[in-house]
Amino acid sequence: MLPSIEQRLALELVCKPVQVAAAIALLDEGATVPFISRYRKEATGGLDDIQLRLLEERLRYLRELEDRRSAIIASIVEQNKMTPALLDALTHALDKTRLEDLYLPYKQKRRTKAQIAIEAGLAPLADALLADPALNPEDEAAKYLREPFTSADGNNPGVLDAKAALDGARQVLMERFAEDAALLAALRAHVQEHGVVESKVVAGKEDAGEKFADYFDYSEPISTVPSHRALALLRGRREGMLEVVLRLDTEPEKPKWDAPHNPCEGRICAAFGIKNLGRPADKWLADTARWTWRVKSFMHLETELMGALRERAELDAINVFALNLKALLLAAPAGPRATMGLDPGLRTGVKVAVVDTTGKVVDTAVIYPHQPRNDWEGSLHTLGQLAAKHQVSLISIGNGTGSRETDKLAQDLIKQRAELKLTKIVVSEAGASVYSASEFASRELPDMDVTLRGAVSIARRLQDPLAELVKIDPKSIGVGQYQHDVSQTQLARSLDAVVEDCVNAVGVDVNTASAPLLARVSGLSSAVAQSIVSYRDQKGAFASRAALRAVPRLGDKTFEQAAGFLRVMGGDNPLDASSVHPESYPLVEKILADLKKEMRAVIGDTALLKGLNPARYADDKFGVPTISDIIRELEKPGRDPRPEFSTATFKEGVEEISDLRPDMILEGVVTNVAAFGAFVDIGVHQDGLVHISALSNTFVKDPHSVVKAGQVVRVKVMEVDAKRKRIALTMRLTDSAPQPGSKPEQRADRTDGKRMAQQQQQQKQAPAPGGGSMAAAFAKLRG
Known part of the structure; x- marks a missing residue:
């Protein structure tokens, strides 16, 4: 019997089935990965967010596999073609490829040449020649002539002569050979090991396809092609610049028809007992095996394996994108410091926006220090006035066109106004233009020109990269390659998971967070996030986490999922500013009672807290892992996992x-x-x-x-x-x-x-x- 989904996942994750079953139950109940990994460690045996993301992805695949298995079994049963052996094979198929191989002979397809030949009564001829190669093909074929006729499936050309009979019999055998699941699996394994991806430039496209020059005469084993090269090859083919094919390493050139059988053709012959012993039908059967390989099996495998290469390359590219996005989102924040954002431009000017320590826009301007106006001194004067007026300490410069020239302008400002103690940093402006034209930016900055919104984003992303970048579609942040060549659904799912994990790892101040940031908190939908902001705007700042229960549409389940990741700074209860979940507050009270100390006296007392034994407070509801987390959190409540802020200093005089x-x-x-x-x-x-x-x-x-x-x-x-x-x-x-x-x-x-x-x-x-x-x-x- 095939192991259960829980057992299969347990093997993959190297954990116990009971851990997997608990995680699946929580996911099915609507719990998020951040919530499960942080607050349900006892249930899952401590599965971390990486394991849970993998479990979530594989669970989706295995459930799709089981649905497909059921559909295939039902289809074959409906055709009255199910056998005990086939049912056993289908039941034990471990992946979709094996399942589809087994289903291939029974798959409903358009009327094939083999089916037309079977209608004309040529299956016995095919069986006879395969069973007894001593028969003369032409003589046997002459027994199966038939006039054209009409069958239940449509017109049939009949069998006009011996050649037509042999051609029809060949089609019957070719389909049978090509749809043999065991043989197909063996051929696939051989091509995976010995297949070579080869590309040539399309004649006449040498100049137009220059960016693909490395692939004009290229070959590499399919098993070793890395993701970036695979995606480049496939893009070159899609754009009509490259011819990309798959071949066997034993056949550097297209083989002639009379060449010896290649290993795959040999495998087909061996599977069906075809041998060259000089008998009348031996050559016909050998040619049938060759036709099967060249016309059916290889074409099928080339499409499948190149598709698998694309999927593997896409997955690698998506993983790289996700890792880069995570690093960018968890970059060190400059913190609550008044910041001037400069969105560089040459002819159109440099857009300037000043935000205060909370990110609120307090001033904007447009300066023209570069060509054609070259108002360098006037621009310095404007920037100096703005910096002094709003006590700016940081200058955030977008890295787009004109950034180096604008960086020099900022450097001159720092020298000229040394008393302001300014620091300049060049930041990635990827996605700033997308944000500027977004619906959210229109609501957030309704009276501001679109061009100035980009400068606001550039300033804020220095103060808090995570809080600002969540306003932008992750795909527009620009830290991936070939992102338009991969599955957009899978990319979006992966990147959304990264954003969710990052936001919840850091935590969110519920009294200052934007709706897009709140929408990334565990359990909060966009609608509920907007409801929180609207309630906050009407009623004022939340004094406690418990006050969130008054927000419309924020029910008990949502509160359970989100509360631990929402921070209330300076509220009634110090725990509301930590990652301790409200459901654990009674446990903290129990610890305080045991210590005979007030909350504020315990928080931050590392020596006292390190001396506690978590097992002392364990019960049926809270185990040692959760209690250990709570004690660590009490040491440094609301600690930010991001690194300290630091900047790079570009060398003076090195600008081009x-x-x-x-x-x-x-x-x-x-x-x-x-x-x-x-x-x-x-x-x-x-x-x-x-x-x-x-x-x-x-x-x-x-x-x-x-x-x-x-x-x-x-x-x-x-x-x-x-x-x-x-x-x-x-x-x-x-x-x-x-x-x-x-x-x-x-x-x-x-x-x-x-x-x-x-x-x-x-x-x-x-x-x-x-x-x-x-x-x-x-x-x-x-x-």
Whole structure:
């Protein structure tokens, strides 16, 4: 008997079925992953949010599998074709691929050539030749001639001559061979191991498809094609620039018809006892096996395996996007400091917005320091006045067009008005324009010009990246590659989960949070979030978590899911500002009674709290894991898991690619992390690339283990290609830039296996990354 869904998930997650069953029950009741991982540890045995997200995704797949299994069994039973052996095979199929293989012969499909041949009575001819190759095909075929006729399924051409009879019999055998589940599985395994993805440029598209130049003459085993290359290949094919095919590694060129059987054709022959013993029907049967492979099986597998490659590549790309998004959302907040946001522009001017410590807009302006007006001094005067008037301490500069010139303007302002003690930071403005034109921005800043809203967003995302970025569709934040090439449904689901996890990990001040931020809190819908804001606007700030129960449409279940993640700062109960759930307040009172101390005397007393034994307070409702969490929270209530705020300082005089020199050491900010390395903003309008082989002196399998988006890093310039706007960097500061005219490295990532082996060797010898390695890595951007 096939293990239950709970048992299968338990094996995958390496935990007990009872833990999985508890988690599934909670999810089915409407509990969110953040709530379950934080407040239901006893029920799930401590499954964390990563395990629960995987469980949630796999549960969806396995339930779809069971639904499909039931539908297939019902279909075959309805056709009166079910057998005990088939039912057993269907019942024990572990995945959708196996299930569909078994269903293939019974799947309702349009009238095929094989079905037409069977209608004409040619199945016995096919059976006879397969069973006894000593029969003469032409002589046997002559026995099956038939005039055209009409069957219940439509007109049938009949069997006009022996050739037509043999062609029909071949179609019968080809369909039978191609739909044999065991054989198909064996052929699939062989192609997965020995298949090669090959691409060529479409004739005449060399110039138009230049960005795909690395794939004009490319081949790689399908088992090793990394996600970024797979997505680039598929995009090149979709845009009509590349011809992409799958072939066997034993057939570098299209084989001739009379060539010896390839391994897959040989497997088909072996499966049905076809041998070349010189008998009359042997060649006909051998040709039938070849036809089966070339016309049916291989075409089916090519479509399936290239589809699987796409799905695998999409999943990898989505995971990279999710990791980068998480790093960006959990970037260090500058905190409640008056901030000036500068949205750079050249001809249209620099848009300026000043927000106070709470993020409220207090002033706006537009200045024209750049061409064509070149009002540098006037712009400095305006910025100086605004900064002094509103006690600005931070200048947030968007990294779009004109950012470097605007950064220089801010630097001059800092020098000119040293008494203001200003600090400037360049931030990613990805998604700011999307926010500016959004419905929420129209409600939040109704009387403000759309162009100025972007400056407001740029200022606020420095104060609190999480609170501001949740207002933007995660797909518009711009920390993923090939994001338009992947399943948008799956991407949205994954990114929404990341945003939900990040928001709930940090917690939300219910008295200052926007509706979009509240909508990401566990259990709160957009409607309820808006209801909270409306209630707050009408009645004033919430004095306690309990006061939330008065909000319309916020019922008991919603309160249970959300309350622990909502903070009431300076309220009646200090616990309301912590992550201690209201359902646990009686437990805290029990601890306080035991200690004979007041709440405020216990909170923050690390020595006292560390001396407590969680097991002392455990009961049927609260176990040791929950009590341990509560004690840790009492030590530092409402602690923010995000790092301390820090900034990168771009080097003065380095503003363009032309200013870069090999061996120059610079400070920069990681803007994106991909499978092949990290992109770093060093203040020259074009991000540089630190290839995976140059991230560390030790072997790096995953760049995310070394760097993350938003991280401040020190890098050394290795190579600069100003014409192609490519900058090769290294984080191994002891590396030396290659000398002019030196032989380029071999391409570092033609295949994953070669890349990893080469990378290990490079990191042992610590040579400088550059040449072909840089070109290969940068090719990932071309898509």
